[in-house]
Amino acid sequence: MKIKIVNQSKHPLPEYATNQSAGMDLRANLETPVVLKPLERKLIPTGLFIELPVGYEAQIRPRSGLAIKKGITILNSPGTIDADYRGEVCVILVNLSSEDFLINDGERICQMVIAAHQQAEWVEVQELGQTERGAGGFGHTGKI
Numbered sequence: 001m002k003i004k005i006v007n008q009s010k011h012p013l014p015e016y017a018t019n020q021s022a023g024m025d026l027r028a029n030l031e032t033p034v035v036l037k038p039l040e041r042k043l044i045p046t047g048l049f050i051e052l053p054v055g056y057e058a059q060i061r062p063r064s065g066l067a068i069k070k071g072i073t074i075l076n077s078p079g080t081i082d083a084d085y086r087g088e089v090c091v092i093l094v095n096l097s098s099e100d101f102l103i104n105d106g107e108r109i110c111q112m113v114i115a116a117h118q119q120a121e122w123v124e125v126q127e128l129g130q131t132e133r134g135a136g137g138f139g140h141t142g143k144i
């Protein structure tokens with residue numbers, strides 16, 4: 001799949017780390033480093049603008065290494081970039097650790113996964129079909 005991209009950052013285009021990777025790392029595009037204090041959230045620019053085909057979205061997901069090692073994650077995870085959005089791809093980072101985290105220009109801050117989707121058409125009915133599970137939810141099976 002070919003996707004149009006405008007790169008206004010100082011960094012190379014995102015790429016897959018291996019031939020079986022689902023996501024590409026995105027990098028912070030900063031004039032000066034940004035300090036993310038404990039429990040603080042900030043919008044971090046990437047300098048990238050994309051044009052997705054209709055029927056696709058770009059999902060913005062946390063990087064597992066940053067999450068486990070530094071407590072840095074994405075607030076609205078996964079974030080969705082719609083096919084009709086033409087603004088800069090920015091990332092809402094949050095620091096869930098007890099220490100300041102310094103974000104430098106070029107730092108890999110998240111992953112982006114391109115995924116197909118469909119739009120639903122609602123069919124209003126008076127009742128839904130029955131299942132064994134029914135309305136049970138939120139741990140109702142007692143299994144962890």
